[in-house]
Amino acid sequence: MSVAAPAVPSAASARRDVWRRFRRNRLGMVGAVIVLLLIVMAVFAPQLAPSDPADQNLRARRTPPNAEFLLGADEFGRDILSRIIYGTRASLTVALASVALGLTLGSFLGALAGYLGGWVDGLVMRTMDLFLAFPYLLLAIIIVSALGPGILNTIVAIAVWTIPAFARVARSAVLQLKERDFVTAAISLGAKEARIMGVHLLPNFAATLVVYASLYLAYAILMESALSFLGLGVQPPTASWAGMIASGRNYVTSAPHIATIPGIAIAIAVLGFNLLGDGLRDALDPRSAKS
Amino acid sequence: MKTRMWTVLLCVAVLAAGAAFAQKTLTIVRPSDPVALDPHLETTAPGSWVYTQILEPLITVNQDMEIVGRLATSWEFVDPSRLRFTLRQGVTFHDGTPFNADAVKYTWDRAISSDPPGRWRSLASAVVGAEVVDEFTVDIVASQPFGPLELVAAMPYTAIVSPTAVEAVGSDAFTRAPVGTGPFKFVEWRANDRIVLEANDDYWRGRPALDQVIFRTVPEEGARMLSLRTGEADMVLLPTPSDLPALEADPNFIVEGAPGVGIFYLAFNLDRPNVADVRVRQAVAHAIDRELIVEAILEGGGVLAKSVIGEPVFGFKDMELLERYPYDPERARALLVEAGYTQGSDGFMRDAAGNVLTLQALPSNGRSLKDREIAETLQEFLRQAGIAVELDIFEWATTFQLMRGETLDYDLNSFTWFTTTADADYTMYSNYVSTEVPPASWNRWRYANPQVDEWLKAARASLDPAERAELYGLVQDQLAIDLPAIPLYGSFEVAVLSADVTGFVAHPIQYLLDLFPVDKR
């Protein structure tokens, strides 16, 4: 950097700093690796899975882990390992799609509320309050019943649940922007400064969103599992981890592997996203977390 | 001297406490709480399991499927629409009031003629009410000659209530604290938690051996089985079938079951083009290995269905489905080819336009044993035969609404029908007569065969059991050819008990639970 460089660092070097900090955060890297592995499992499921996840072999039902079924077989004799691998697709698709949808809609609503202020702000925020005060389960069932069962409605149901959080982030970011005399600065200092402030502020906002997004990805997986457990999730024969726990829970004493293994899968996936989110937060805001 | 007195008192106190604790309590766990403890508001099994201990009908069906008298000592048809009962004398309700013909009339009037009527009124079908002849003689009257009248009167819903008690607390409150003549008296109901009953010392058959019965609500199947193992529960209703073999082998437990009157079907919707061709339906029958389903999924929780009605039901005839439609995926494909489909390179059968043969299915979910699992397996079996199946698994409220609609946008659905009166008319009339279509009645497969209609109507009007049985046999033979529904399994009413519990015999009718002869060590 030359001596004449502006006091505000360029976006590119800020990104490099973030990356460097993230790399040093061991737990965050672990999270990133886990997430990467999950994505690989989801994309290359047909190549990785030893068998078709829908293939039933009733006579081999509930086999504990052995040479033929590496993680054992479920109550239909389907290979659990294959179902775990394919199940990544359902979990990741639902998580990513619902968070993406929620992030988009929520940020839009929140930004709108913050920017326009007044009654629009009041309306949007009161509606969010309504959402939070409303039993989520009822909301989920309404959505499932209205749209029909399957992966789409699960995505919508979870997206709807994530909207209030993203709305809040977007709204407060926009409010901060307003507060910072951004407009005055733009007028008095000239467009270039305004653009610099925008470049500086919006990445911050984006950073918070990214952190929230990764944490909500973790929540989304848990939410999807809760809905599947209650029978409101993806339909058979699509493999879903929580669906496996739900159907396996009656066999906890005779064949515990059916319910236990998918639970571990969920825990690892959620942990991965949480670690990633934590790592990102620490990297993007060096003041927080440990030394 | 004083010390001795205190010692004696202490001993007495301990003995008394001991005696109190030696109270024989049977703890039963089952998945759901009843809606009410009175058939007036409650027609499902969770309710009847409890109220059949408290309330008794005039006659009932015993475990051997014979009709025996309870509050009636004898009965006979005085004409084809009127059944006369001679009542047992010297019986009192739990509140001390006497049991007599007025109580019987009161009960039936309340159920059939009051506003709103009892929730089981439509099950009484042609019955219009009860008439008092004298203090211990009463007639149950139908609007027309009605062969099944005896079995209707044997339904647990017709149990006699104490008129004094109903009048005293009001009908609604009575349904939460019933007073009857049964072996056990109502004590307490903590909603969604437990119902407590205690022995009726003045019961007309003698005091039951148990002092107390507690029904506990435990929705989680796994938790129910665990309660049995830890001793928290003495008896589990609706146990996990896969646990049964191990429990049978274990001397600490008793598995007690009887083949029931329910049949779980895979039903077609004959209005839909995909399954209108009988060859497609027969192909589906060949594509399914029913024996494997019963063995591997039900694992002793159900028996292979031999007909559209259960074996204990009057009028049952073996439809020989295994012989007519053995498991043969190749034959299934051949039938589909005959019906105009061709096999694609991916294994799926395609119609002339090139569309994969896809059946829309609306399976029952969580209502019948393993219904959801069976739906998944059927999907897989049909896939092996080249038929794609799309499952729409909803919760029961939605499924039920859809099933009862005037049109059903599904090719397949699944359901259990319990022939609660143990008489074929109860199921077959409403299921197979062509005019009995939803939403008014239960011919969900929209089956229409005029000959079958004639046979069923004749069987309903006739009072001759031999004639009726023959007619029902003809119907079942025809159904085996037309195949509007494929019976998959028959219910098996099973309970698991701790070995300390003796005297329990399972009842084929799933609503009935006979706890009077039960004892506990």
Place this chain on the structure above:
Amino acid sequence: MLGGPRPPQPHSLTMFAYLIRRILITIPLALGVVLVVTVSFDLIPGDPAALILGEFATPQAIAELRTSLGLDRSLPVRYVTYVGDILRGDLGVSIRDRRPVTDILAETFPYTIQLALVAILLVLAVGIPLGLLAASRPGSWIDNLIRVTSLAGLSMPVFWTGIVFMVIFSVNLRWFPVSGTGTWRHLVLPAVTLALPSIAVVARMTRSTVLEVLREDFVRTARAKGVAERSLLYKHTLRNALIPVVTVMGLQLGQMLGGAVLTETVFAWPGVGRLTVFAIFNRDFVLMQGLVLVLAMVYVFVNLLVDLSYGVIDPRVRYQ
């Protein structure tokens, strides 16, 4: 509420006026929530009368029952009648049970409150100290251990941990009963299962806010003021750090009071969460209306408690 914890503001209104304002705001919330329930039950398929009468009912019987239950009235009529009833304290009669909703709620809430209180006490007793411990030794092995285990704790689905606990502690060790209610023992496993994710969240929250606050005030001022002042400052910064933690705990408590469905299902705990599931599955919208109304009130009440507690924690806070 949604704006997050408000930073302490200089005084303007008295506490009383503040309370009144907050209570008034809840009225439109209540009406809104009930409206959503009433509308949604029209949207979802399923007829409570048909469900009650069961598989064997004639359409006539169903129509009769619907009329007698008032189900055939139009939406606006039902809504307005219901609101009128609420104002008179009448939450209606459950469609399925034919009992006053107030009775049903009065029976069910004590179980939920029991469970939630014990769970939140666990969170308080375990979560906050763990967070403090981690914050006091940042970067150490114990800090890392607490961070990872709390992440693990909130990564596991509640129904899974419940089942696992049940198998280990009830079946294999026989320390606690499998399910149901009755003694304090019945409360342990459900409360621990319910509390576990919250403990993790609170521990992490405590750790991060304490670290943040310590870094800012403590380092600067401690150097200037010297050792004797340190403990005073420590207490002061802790109060500030606790504000976001209290917010989070309030959120957790609110969730426990309304949404412990999964725990209650696994352990057969007859609380409000399970009741919600039954009401929905039975399409008992009268019960659902009452439930939703009370739950919304609970949510508001908990939020109010949280906001009021800021004043207790940090007396500089005034109510705006």
